[in-house]
Amino acid sequence: MTLLSKAVPLPNQNVDTDQIIPARFLKATDRLGFGENLFRDWRYNSDLFPNKSFVLNNPDYSGKILVAGENFGCGSSREHAAWALFDYGFRVIVSSFFADIFKGNALNNGLLPITVPEDFLKKLLHTVTSYPDTLVTVNLVEQTLSYANDSITFDINPYSKTCLINGYDDIDFLVSKKEAIIAFEKNRAKEQSH
Amino acid sequence: MGKSLFEKVWDAHVVHTIENGPQILYIDKHLIHEVTSPQAFSEIEKRNLPLFRANQIVATADHNVPTQNQHLPIKEALSKKQVETLTDNCKKYGVTLYGLGHPYQGIVHVIGPELGITQPGMTIVCGDSHTSTHGAFGSIAFGIGTSQVAQVFASQCLLLDKPKKMRISVSGKLKNGVLPKDVILYIIAKLGTNAGTGFFVEFAGEVFEKMSMEGRMTVCNMSIEMGARGGIIAPDKTTFDYVKGKEFAPKGEELKAKIAYWKTLKSDADAVFDKEYQFDGADIAPMITYGTNPGMGIKITEKIPNLQDESFDKALVYMGLKKDTSLLGLPVNYVFIGSCTNSRIEDFRVAASFIKGRKKAANVNALIVPGSQQIAKRIKEEGIQAIFESAGFEIRQAGCSACLGMNEDKIPAGEYCVSTSNRNFEGRQGPGARTFLASPLVAAITAIEGKIVDVQQYLN
Numbered sequence: 001m002t003l004l005s006k007a008v009p010l011p012n013q014n015v016d017t018d019q020i021i022p023a024r025f026l027k028a029t030d031r032l033g034f035g036e037n038l039f040r041d042w043r044y045n046s047d048l049f050p051n052k053s054f055v056l057n058n059p060d061y062s063g064k065i066l067v068a069g070e071n072f073g074c075g076s077s078r079e080h081a082a083w084a085l086f087d088y089g090f091r092v093i094v095s096s097f098f099a100d101i102f103k104g105n106a107l108n109n110g111l112l113p114i115t116v117p118e119d120f121l122k123k124l125l126h127t128v129t130s131y132p133d134t135l136v137t138v139n140l141v142e143q144t145l146s147y148a149n150d151s152i153t154f155d156i157n158p159y160s161k162t163c164l165i166n167g168y169d170d171i172d173f174l175v176s177k178k179e180a181i182i183a184f185e186k187n188r189a190k191e192q193s194h
Numbered sequence: 195m196g197k198s199l200f201e202k203v204w205d206a207h208v209v210h211t212i213e214n215g216p217q218i219l220y221i222d223k224h225l226i227h228e229v230t231s232p233q234a235f236s237e238i239e240k241r242n243l244p245l246f247r248a249n250q251i252v253a254t255a256d257h258n259v260p261t262q263n264q265h266l267p268i269k270e271a272l273s274k275k276q277v278e279t280l281t282d283n284c285k286k287y288g289v290t291l292y293g294l295g296h297p298y299q300g301i302v303h304v305i306g307p308e309l310g311i312t313q314p315g316m317t318i319v320c321g322d323s324h325t326s327t328h329g330a331f332g333s334i335a336f337g338i339g340t341s342q343v344a345q346v347f348a349s350q351c352l353l354l355d356k357p358k359k360m361r362i363s364v365s366g367k368l369k370n371g372v373l374p375k376d377v378i379l380y381i382i383a384k385l386g387t388n389a390g391t392g393f394f395v396e397f398a399g400e401v402f403e404k405m406s407m408e409g410r411m412t413v414c415n416m417s418i419e420m421g422a423r424g425g426i427i428a429p430d431k432t433t434f435d436y437v438k439g440k441e442f443a444p445k446g447e448e449l450k451a452k453i454a455y456w457k458t459l460k461s462d463a464d465a466v467f468d469k470e471y472q473f474d475g476a477d478i479a480p481m482i483t484y485g486t487n488p489g490m491g492i493k494i495t496e497k498i499p500n501l502q503d504e505s506f507d508k509a510l511v512y513m514g515l516k517k518d519t520s521l522l523g524l525p526v527n528y529v530f531i532g533s534c535t536n537s538r539i540e541d542f543r544v545a546a547s548f549i550k551g552r553k554k555a556a557n558v559n560a561l562i563v564p565g566s567q568q569i570a571k572r573i574k575e576e577g578i579q580a581i582f583e584s585a586g587f588e589i590r591q592a593g594c595s596a597c598l599g600m601n602e603d604k605i606p607a608g609e610y611c612v613s614t615s616n617r618n619f620e621g622r623q624g625p626g627a628r629t630f631l632a633s634p635l636v637a638a639i640t641a642i643e644g645k646i647v648d649v650q651q652y653l654n
Contacts, residue, residue: 013505014387014487018619023600027258027272029232029279041621046607069505071388074421074487075619076598077323078230079339100357100391100423101323105339157355159215169341174349175243177210177218181351184209184220 001140001165003091006063007128007147008055015068016075017102021084023076034080035087060132064091067125070118071095073102082109092138094145096121107160108169114138114145114154123150140164196462198359199428200394203334203459207317209351216353222316224250224346225302226289228280229257229600230321234343235283245287247350252311253284253291256301257322258600261563261590264294273601298441300566300592303327303534307411308568310440314429314456319346323418324534324616330410331437332429332459334394337418357423358392358468361461363399366475371653373544374409375536375614375633377401378416379481383491385471390422393469396461397427401475407436408540415535416616419488428460480649482521483618483631485509490618494636495522495648512620513628514608521646525557526630528611529641530623532563532590533597536614536634539572545638546578554586555644561603562587563595587641599624612640 025037042054050057066085072095073081082105085093091111096118098106106113116124127148128134136147140161143153156164163169174181197205209218226234231253238245245251258273268274277294284291292298298305303324306312312328318335319325321343328335342352362381395417402410410427417425434453437443444452479493486509492498498510500517510517531537531545542562554560562582564570570592573579582589596603597615599622605611607626614637615622618629632640636649 011504012508016487016617016619018598018617018622022621022625023257023598026229026600027276029276030236031233041625046625071391071421074387075323075617077321077325077337077339079233079321079341082339097388097391099388099421101337101339105341108339108341157215159212159353170345170353171237171241171243171341171348174218174345174351174353177351178246178349180210181218181220181246181349188220 003064003138004135005065006061006133007065007067007094007136008061008063009125009129010055010066010068011125013069014071014074017073017078017081018075020073020081021078026078026080031083033087034084035089038084038088064089065136065138066090066093067121067128068093068095070097072098073106074099077101077105079105079109082106082111086111094121094124107164110164112138112140112164116145116152116154120150120152195466196464198461198465198467199332199396199459200334200359200426201465203315203317203332204356206315207334216355218351219317219354220351221319221346222250223252223306223311223318225306225318225320225325226251226253226343227257227302227320227322228255228276230340231283231343232276232279233340234321234347235287237341237344238347243348245289245347248288250350251289252306253280253289254299254302254305255280255293256592257594257598259294259593260601261593261595261603264591297567300568301534301537301594303411303415304537304565304569307331307407308440308566310437310443313437313443313452314433315459319352324415326417326422326424327411327415327534329414329417329424329426330407331433332426332456334424334426336424357394360390360393360395360422360469360471361467362395362397362471362473364397364401364473364475365399366401368401368475368478369650371480371635371650372478373633373635374405374412376478376481378413379483379488379491379631380478381473382416382420382489383481384473385420387419387487387489388421390417390420393422395422395425397425398461402427403430406540407432408538411538412535416488419616429456480633480636482636482646483629484513484515484521486512486618486620488616488618488631491631494646495520522648524610524646526610526612526640526645527557527559528605528609529558529560529637530563530596530611530613530615531634531637532561532565532595533615534565534594535616537563537565537569539569541614541634542569542573542578543576545634546581548635548638549585549587549642550581552585552642554641557644558641560587560641561590561596563590563603564592566592596623598622599627605629612637612646
């Protein structure tokens, strides 16, 4: 449950899910291959040639960790955004703030969103931008993120942590509560008939 | 301590609470569409799970459908496959589908309310962030990801952390030419795109009390654009009158009993909110956005602010605009009136009342896309269609259309579009498209003038 990787800096704030995966690439009926079109309109110019100034096209930067500006994943609820990031190879996204729906979608797909304070994010962005070979360590069990001489502990709710570590998901859990759900339905029907 | 409206509805749906963890929330209605449901159907199929409550699901095709010649087979192969997959899945699992050609087909957040599927006090989810629309009825409604769509398929429940509570009150009266869209654009411009993250927002005060259901839907629709999971407005006589008589609404004695319950759905006087904001309705003016998120909005007569920020600069470069300048007089070649935010009958009425007897400017392509087949029918019956047509507007069939540029209705790269939709993100309306979000009235006036003008001066 420890990840050691270089990191890709994306300092833009308010990166919305339309940027992560534009709507015209949501036509698939399976979950595969979305990484190809991750950040499509930033990665490619209108002539379909790679935009050399975009970070994913810069050979200096690589890794399984994306370090992004504030309010990452805002906008549409499309889970395709999480699928695209995962399919491209990212396993951790670090930001100072995540949009709600994106955060849930990420956790449901084994993609760990780590929220860090604004000043920590600034320093991390600066370091990985200036020194692309910087290695970042994420330890889910200890809930720590460290690089160079800096380290921080991050929050994750115990339920999500257990699910990520053990590969459980909410469907298994909810289906196991079927009796309670049926009892709730019956009880409510009784209340409403009074 | 009293309870807020949100807490009353939430607490009535909690099946189970995990210690130090999320709660299991029961979902009354699940709306699905072609884009975010196929992988969820595959998921339950893979696990060999039945659909737990098929009769609480309603499906339609809206995001990825053409808005022309809907009676013909869809030309684009991937879109055709996606729509057919929805049809096949609904058939296989016994889900009610209002597909292309059905008189009830339309944008999922338009048809739910107009069919009476949406009712006060319910929990409603859909794999679409603008599910927040249904909160206008005093229900808890929010968008979910596809994994959660599968969870609701399997259990009619979701595992959720209870959001915090926010109340936004707007007092007083709105000025002439100020529409519900301006109210929500004003609020988001004041508070920012992430002010609501982690919260459920109750909209309260005189402005919302006097607002029509269509207006309340516009406001709640865009609560996600300030990061909030959803918006909610206490149901009142306006709500009950709207719901009454709708196809799937309760009737007779059942309706009476329901209304008695719905009347209890309001925040207690001593309810406490984690955050509260108050605004004066008289300060709100016709709004327009100038940047690439819905929080980048100004009164239409104001100048673009002069901020020192890299993301801000990047947005203005994308939009081809400069700091400290006014948008007034800027030529606009595209106008789009549609989307789950503003494609209801009231939106077209207000646009048509202004357009009547006028012609669109020669440079403008003006697209009218009704939110549903029923609205399309009503537009015709009320003579609104004739007004649009003689003004040179193009009227299409129901769907999400140019709001998200998923079908062929796209704005060309570099072009400006005054749009009644909800998002002005880069490329949202097509690669390189530049979106100005505004009310249907601002959109209509722009179409006639071919440029951005001071709406209030114009109306006087």
